[in-house]
Amino acid sequence: MEVINRRALFSDESESFVTPFTPEAGQKITIRFRAAKNDLISAQLLVRGEEPITMELRRTDELFDVFEADYVMGEKLIRYSFKAIGAKESCYYQRFGAVDVLGTQDEFLIIPGFSVPKWSRGAVYYQIFVDRFCNGDKTNDVQDGEYRYIEGKPVEQVKDWHSYPASMDVGRFYGGDLQGVLEKLDYLKKLGIEVIYFNPIFVSPSNHKYDTQDYDYIDPHYGVIFPEEDVIPEAVDGVRAETTAEKTVHPDELYRRRVTSMKNLEASNQLFIKLVEEAHARGMKVILDGVFNHCGSFNKWMDRQRLYEGVDGFAPGAYISEDSPYRSYFRFGDKGTWPYNKDYSGWWNHDTLPKLNYDESPELYQRILEIGKKWVSAPFNADGWRLDVAADLGTTPEINHRFWRDFRDAVREANPNAIVFAEHYGDPSHWVNAGEWDSVMNYDGFMEPVTWFLTGMEKHSDEYHPVSIGDGPGFFLQMKRFMNLIPRPAIEAALNELSNHDHSRFLTRTNHIAGRVAVLGPEAAERDVNKDVLREAVVIQMTWPGAPGIYYGDEVGVCGFTDPDNRRTYPWGKEDFELWEFHSDMVWLHRKYEALRYGAVKPLMEEQGLIVYGRFTERERIIVTVNSALTSRDVRIPAWEIGVAPGSKVVRLMQTRKDGYNMGRKEYDIDAGGMLNLHLHAESAAVYREVRVPKENN
Numbered sequence: 086m087e088v089i090n091r092r093a094l095f096s097d098e099s100e101s102f103v104t105p106f107t108p109e110a111g112q113k114i115t116i117r118f119r120a121a122k123n124d125l126i127s128a129q130l131l132v133r134g135e136e137p138i139t140m141e142l143r144r145t146d147e148l149f150d151v152f153e154a155d156y157v158m159g160e161k162l163i164r165y166s167f168k169a170i171g172a173k174e175s176c177y178y179q180r181f182g183a184v185d186v187l188g189t190q191d192e193f194l195i196i197p198g199f200s201v202p203k204w205s206r207g208a209v210y211y212q213i214f215v216d217r218f219c220n221g222d223k224t225n226d227v228q229d230g231e232y233r234y235i236e237g238k239p240v241e242q243v244k245d246w247h248s249y250p251a252s253m254d255v256g257r258f259y260g261g262d263l264q265g266v267l268e269k270l271d272y273l274k275k276l277g278i279e280v281i282y283f284n285p286i287f288v289s290p291s292n293h294k295y296d297t298q299d300y301d302y303i304d305p306h307y308g309v310i311f312p313e314e315d316v317i318p319e320a321v322d323g324v325r326a327e328t329t330a331e332k333t334v335h336p337d338e339l340y341r342r343r344v345t346s347m348k349n350l351e352a353s354n355q356l357f358i359k360l361v362e363e364a365h366a367r368g369m370k371v372i373l374d375g376v377f378n379h380c381g382s383f384n385k386w387m388d389r390q391r392l393y394e395g396v397d398g399f400a401p402g403a404y405i406s407e408d409s410p411y412r413s414y415f416r417f418g419d420k421g422t423w424p425y426n427k428d429y430s431g432w433w434n435h436d437t438l439p440k441l442n443y444d445e446s447p448e449l450y451q452r453i454l455e456i457g458k459k460w461v462s463a464p465f466n467a468d469g470w471r472l473d474v475a476a477d478l479g480t481t482p483e484i485n486h487r488f489w490r491d492f493r494d495a496v497r498e499a500n501p502n503a504i505v506f507a508e509h510y511g512d513p514s515h516w517v518n519a520g521e522w523d524s525v526m527n528y529d530g531f532m533e534p535v536t537w538f539l540t541g542m543e544k545h546s547d548e549y550h551p552v553s554i555g556d557g558p559g560f561f562l563q564m565k566r567f568m569n570l571i572p573r574p575a576i577e578a579a580l581n582e583l584s585n586h587d588h589s590r591f592l593t594r595t596n597h598i599a600g601r602v603a604v605l606g607p608e609a610a611e612r613d614v615n616k617d618v619l620r621e622a623v624v625i626q627m628t629w630p631g632a633p634g635i636y637y638g639d640e641v642g643v644c645g646f647t648d649p650d651n652r653r654t655y656p657w658g659k660e661d662f663e664l665w666e667f668h669s670d671m672v673w674l675h676r677k678y679e680a681l682r683y684g685a686v687k688p689l690m691e692e693q694g695l696i697v698y699g700r701f702t703e704r705e706r707i708i709v710t711v712n713s714a715l716t717s718r719d720v721r722i723p724a725w726e727i728g729v730a731p732g733s734k735v736v737r738l739m740q741t742r743k744d745g746y747n748m749g750r751k752e753y754d755i756d757a758g759g760m761l762n763l764h765l766h767a768e769s770a771a772v773y774r775e776v777r778v779p780k781e782n783n
Contacts, residue, residue, distance in 0.1 A: 087173040091183035092726055093121035093149065094169055094176075098193055098573035099685040101702050107200035107574055110160045114195070118152045118167045118178065128152040129168040131177075133192060137168065147730055148759070162518065162572075164192035180569050194518075196572050201523045202469075204279070204370060205504045206577040207682030209672050210634035211278040214586050215307055216258055216292045217654045218637050219265025220246070225310040227258035232340035234290050235437065246654050249607040254649035255291045261654070262307045263353075263360050270360075274367045276640065276665075277672030280632075281364060282372040282471060284586055286357070288344050289381060293586070293652075295374075295473060296381025296438055298344065300456045305343050308353025315339065341392045345399065358464050370468035372504070373460055377453050377492075378478040379432040379440050386411035387429070387439050404429075413446035415439050432477070443479045443488055450488065457492050458499035469504035470496065471580075475522065476509055489521035506580060514570040527579035527631055530567025534560050535583065535625055536594055538696070539618050539713055545647040546589035549599045555694035555713050568630075577683065582634035583622050586652060590636070590645040592619050602650035610644045617768045620667060620741040621711050624770035627675040628700060628709045630686050640668035667746050674738060674772060680705040689722055695765075699727035706775040708735065712765040725759025729775045735761060740771040752776065 095118075100106040102117045118128050122145060130138040140152035156163075166187060167178040176183045179191040220226070230239040240256040251257055263286070273281065285294035288304045298304075335341050343349060361371050382389040386409075388402025403409045407423040421428025432438040443450050460467045472489075479485040493505045506524040507516065516522045528544070536544050541554040553559070568576055583591035595615040598605065626633045637643075638653065642661035645651040675681050680700040684707070690697035694714030700707045706727050712718060729735065737751045743766065753773070755761055761773070 087171070089169055089171040089174055089176055089183075090121040090124055091176065092723065093119070093124065094167075094178045094183050095119045095685070095687060095726075096167060096178065096193070097180070097685050098195060099702075100683055101685055103195065103573075108158045108195065108197055110158055110197040112197075113155055113157050116154050116156060116165070118154075118169075119149050120152065120169060122146070122148055122150050125150065125152075125169055125171055127170045129170070130154040130156065131166045131168055131187070132156070133164045133166075133189065140167075146728075148725060148728060158195070158197040160197065162194060162196040164189070164194055166192050181565055191569055194572050196518060196520070199518075199520060199572055199574060201574045201578040202502045202504050204502070205469075205523070205632060206574070207630075207675070208279045208370070208578075208632045209277055209675060210280045210282050210372075210580060210582075210632055211273055211276070212282045212284070212582065212585055212634055212636045213266060214261075214284045214293075214637065214652050215263065215266065215286055216261040217652050218261045219269050219655060219657065220260035220262060221264030221266070221268045222262050222309075223260060224312070225262055225264075225306050225308065226260040227306055228339065231343075232290065232337035240290075247656065247659065250602075250645075250649045250652055252603040252649070254652070255293065258292050258306070259654055263303070263356050267356075267360050267363060270363055270367055270369070273369065276635075276669050277676060278369060278635070279676075280370040280372060280468070282580075282634070283374060285374045285376055285473075288350075290340075290383045291381070293648075295376050296379075296383070297376050298381050298383040299350075299385050300380075300453075301459075302350040303353040303357045305346070305349040305353045308349070308356045310343050310349050311346070311352070315342070335392070337390065337392065341396075345393060345396050347398060354465070358466075361466050365466070372469050372471055373467050374473060375457065375470040376473040377441065377456075378474045379438045382437045382439060384439065386414050389427075389436075391425075410448075414442055414449040414452075416442045416445065432474075441478075444481065444484050450491075453488075454492060454495045457496050461496055461500040461503045466500075468500070468502070469506070471526070472505065472507040472522070475507035475516070486516070486519060486521060489516060490519065493521055493523070504578065506578065512570055517571045517575050522575075524571070524575040524578040524580070526585070527567075527581050530564060530576075530579060531581040531626075531629065531631060532583065532588070534563035535622055536591070537563075539622055540591075540594040540597065542589075542594040542597065542599070544588045544594075545601075546594055546599055547601070547647070549597050551597075557691035557693060557696045560696055561688045561691050561698075564629075576630050577632070579631040580634045581626055581629060581631035582636060583619075583626060584636040584639050584651065585634070586636070587648060588651065589647045590639065590643060590651050591622055592616070592639070592642060593644045593646060595619060600646070602646040605646065607645070607650055610646045610650060614644060615768075616642070616661075616664065617741065617743055618713070619664070620746055621713060621768065621770045623668060623671050624709065624739075624741060624772065625711060627671040628681055628707070628772060629698075630684075630700075633672070633675060635668065641665050663745070667741075670739060670746075670748055678705060678707060678774065680707045685727075687727055689724075689726055690720065694718075695720070697722050699724075701727040707738075708761065708773040709770070710763065710765055710773075711770045713768065715767050717765060717767050719762070719764050722761040722763065723759065724755050724761040724775075729755055729759065729761070731755055731757050731759045734776040735773040736776050738772045738774055740766075740769065742766040742769045 128140040140154040144151040288299035393399040416430040418428040537553040538560040593610040595618040596613045684700040
């Protein structure tokens with residue numbers, strides 16, 4: 086053959102092509118490059134900045150030759166490509182495929198010493214916004230008027246669990262708690278969940294709890310409140326008394342008693358310990374949400390609400406006294422004076438969110454590192470951290486990168502099997518490739534490409550662009566661009582969510598209604614939604630590299646515009662059980678087949694309204710089809726490109742189609758050209774697995 090078969094060329098950084106998968110500095114690794122059988126005269130490994138390395142033909146089978154090169158890792162990351170040399174032509178191979186001109190933007194990447202916990206690679210997550218999941222203990226519910234929060238408004242206990250969130254929802258509480266999660270652990274186990282990721286659960290005055298009040302304790306409203314802490318002076322005309330004949334009473338006295346009582350706080354921590362133990366007993370991990378860029382104005386280190394002032398066991402907050410031990414934790418200006426100094430820096434100028442002063446406070450720096458270690462150590466034993474607005478921490482890139490490097494090191498020292506991943510939009514390589522984060526919430530490399538391809542919607546439901554729907558080439562281009570930025574272990578650990586607490590529910594995006602709840606109303610989020618499209622999205626989610634993440638309630642059809650409407654309650658008693666069964670079956674498929682966790686990924690077809698890709702290891706080969714078009718089509722899929730031999734068979738493992746799905750198995754023949762011929766239904770997705778693995782001839 087004179088012309089190189091470029092579709093046969095393949096390599097990536099998956100464990101089938103790099104051994105060992107996560108090498109240390111000084112360790113010898115083997116890098117593999119695949120070509121069509123008898124197609125190449127030779128192949129070269131091209132490590133940037135080094136001389137070409139001639140690769141050896143060490144393995145062959147009925148379809149491919151596999152070239153290998155041994156390489157000793159140095160102290161720094163390497164970027165590399167391949168050169169394929171045929172009888173009449175040569176070409177290069179990089180992440181985006183075969184190219185004629187060698188570039189530096191699309192090279193492969195290996196970082197010595199970079200690894201993620203083995204359990205995190207492809208793990209199935211379930212994200213819980215605790216107040217809205219399940220109310221297991223009504224004695225800890227926030228009470229009407231218990232305290233005042235945003236703009237001095239009294240908080241509200243929502244009596245109807247199934248009612249919609251309000252457009253201004255931050256001070257409204259439905260009563261979900263950790264006891265409710267405990268009671269639903271078997272539900273999560275049945276669904277197939279491997280990791281529970283909690284939105285913040287530390288003491289905080291809001292329902293979202295991204296305004297931490299006390300990093301050392303679980304919020305008693307999620308934990309335990311003893312009855313004696315609810316005994317307070319009687320209210321007058323519905324308002325807490327400011328004074329009594331005997332002493333001054335704090336206007337938020339009930340809240341103050343509940344969240345400063347060491348009995349409540351310690352009991353709440355014990356409940357969390359029990360929850361983690363029960364989760365671990367069921368084979369599930371637990372991830373905490375760390376909000377370390379800023380805290381809340383209620384925080385005991387600041388204490389703007391004067392909740393801790395004069396309470397035994399608590400030092401004065403920085404708002405209270407210039408001599409506070411926490412004075413350096415915040416940056417104060419020149420205009421304010423003590424006591425009760427309001428002139429401090431807030432994140433995005435919000436005085437309810439004081440910015441933490443890592444640049445000037447070594448004490449704060451060490452305190453947060455200790456908190457990071459505390460919760461992943463005994464007796465709490467959480468399995469890692471998700472980091473909120475991690476790129477914003479500090480005021481300079483230098484302090485930001487130094488802190489996150491130290492934080493990850495501290496967490497790993499305390500618990501070598503813990504993960505640290507970050508919320509981030511855009512290029513995360515500056516942090517991940519420097520060993521500061523293990524991975525990210527995969528907005529750019531999953532949520533957005535899937536959303537644009539299947540719905541044409543922006544992830545907040547703010548915009549609708551019909552031209553984006555069904556753009557198969559654009560889908561793969563966006564996916565590859567992100568995967569080009571970070572090492573393979575980080576890709577396999579990236580949290581691939583369709584929805585979460587910051588974006589509209591994916592099911593709502595399927596109705597193509599752009600806008601927000603305050604203008605459109607909550608009913609619009611449920612209007613004309615398309616569960617067929619959701620099923621297509623879940624198929625991609627459970628078969629694409631990364632860790633699939635289900636946002637609580639997505640599995641039973643919860644809708645909602647972006648926050649606060651995306652924080653609706655789990656609809657116990659009103660679930661869509663067909664959707665639940667579908668999610669459960671797809672989780673089962675993801676967990677059963679190693680190719681869907683660890684396998685290489687290769688696009689096989691990309692057309693308008695169509696994507697087809699393969700996932701494969703040396704032992705297993707899987708093909709995924711997604712026809713997002715409104716019409717059916719016949720396709721010829723080059724199954725041979727992932728090693729499915731001519732004359733073999735594949736079996737369909739599952740199929741979605743209009744108004745449903747099925748797990749019925751059906752076999753298909755691979756023709757003499759290595760092609761899989763299929764008829765794809767409109768708005769459908771399917772998963773196929775090779776029946777016979779070809780024998781190798783060494």
